[in-house]
Amino acid sequence: DAGVIQSPRHEVTEMGQEVTLRCKPISGHNSLFWYRQTMMRGLELLIYFNNNVPIDDSGMPEDRFSAKMPNASFSTLKIQPSEPRDSAVYFCASSVQWYGNTIYFGEGSWLTVV
Amino acid sequence: AQKVTQAQTEISVVEKEDVTLDCVYETRDTTYYLFWYKQPPSGELVFLIRRNSFDEQNEISGRYSWNFQKSTSSFNFTITASQVVDSAVYFCALSSTGANSKLTFGKGITLSVRP
Numbered sequence: 001d002a003g004v005i006q007s008p009r010h011e012v013t014e015m016g017q018e019v020t021l022r023c024k025p026i027s028g029h030n031s032l033f034w035y036r037q038t039m040m041r042g043l044e045l046l047i048y049f050n051n052n053v054p055i056d057d058s059g060m061p062e063d064r065f066s067a068k069m070p071n072a073s074f075s076t077l078k079i080q081p082s083e084p085r086d087s088a089v090y091f092c093a094s095s096v097q098w099y100g101n102t103i104y105f106g107e108g109s110w111l112t113v114v
Numbered sequence: 115a116q117k118v119t120q121a122q123t124e125i126s127v128v129e130k131e132d133v134t135l136d137c138v139y140e141t142r143d144t145t146y147y148l149f150w151y152k153q154p155p156s157g158e159l160v161f162l163i164r165r166n167s168f169d170e171q172n173e174i175s176g177r178y179s180w181n182f183q184k185s186t187s188s189f190n191f192t193i194t195a196s197q198v199v200d201s202a203v204y205f206c207a208l209s210s211t212g213a214n215s216k217l218t219f220g221k222g223i224t225l226s227v228r229p
Contacts, residue, residue: 033217043205043219056216091159100147100166100211105159 002026004106006092012112018080021109023092024073031098034067034077035091037108043091049075050098082113116141118208120220127196128228135191135223137206143167148182148189149207149217159205165189196227 005024013019025032033048047057049069057067064083069075079086093105117140127133139148150162163173165182173180177194193200203222209215 042221045216048216089157093159098215100145100209100215102149102161102164103217104161105151107156107158110157 004092004094004104006090006106006109008109009107010110010112012114013082015083015113016081017113018078019082019086019111019113021077021090021092021111023075023077023106025075025092025094026104027073029094029096029104030072031095031101031103032069032075033091033093033095033098033103034075035093035105037089037091038087046077046090048098079111082111084113087112116143116146116208116210116216116218118206118218118220120206120223122223123221124224124226126226126228129198130195131227132192132194133196133225133227135193135204135206135225137189137191137220139187139189139206139208141208141210143210143212146208146210149209150180150189150191151205151207151219153203153205153222155202162191193225196225198227198229201225201227 007022031050034046037043046059047067052069067077089108089110091105091108093103095101095103119138146167148165152160170182179192181190203224205222206220207217209217
């Protein structure tokens, strides 16, 4: 079975540009998560969806960040405008009905903003 | 509030040594789940184990074993006869079971296994 699929795997962009990260969760999973990993802050939950509905976006750092899940098989995380401090690895993850079930992670999108 | 502490930041061992990675957690919930994930140098996060708070039995999977002790709020991970391929960052994580629960990660332990 396919795991969580993220794209792009690597992106280098200039400050001020819009960045869109994409995610396809595991088929049958109805909870989707976006995490960010940095050396300073470790793994942080940005937002999570249940049945395509955002449940908790308290981890989204600022209004420059937005996430959508238009259907059960696709989600995007957008940063507009991007800043150098947004450089990080962004992980998408999914689980079956999140209430403590196992979360499976994608391979991550490595973002560098110069 | 939930908290996961991985006091060890970096561990270096020689191949074939046994190594234990410590994890201490804090939660007010009576029902919760504990996890370990592995992040190899390639960067992906690989699920290793999930354990619920009512199951204190130790678990063994090949060279990996986990020791869950509620009395000390610990969920330690031991690798027996370590191999170079075990070199990775290992994360312990905790979640409760409510709709607003979050998976809280520790800072991770970087394990280096030298040949």
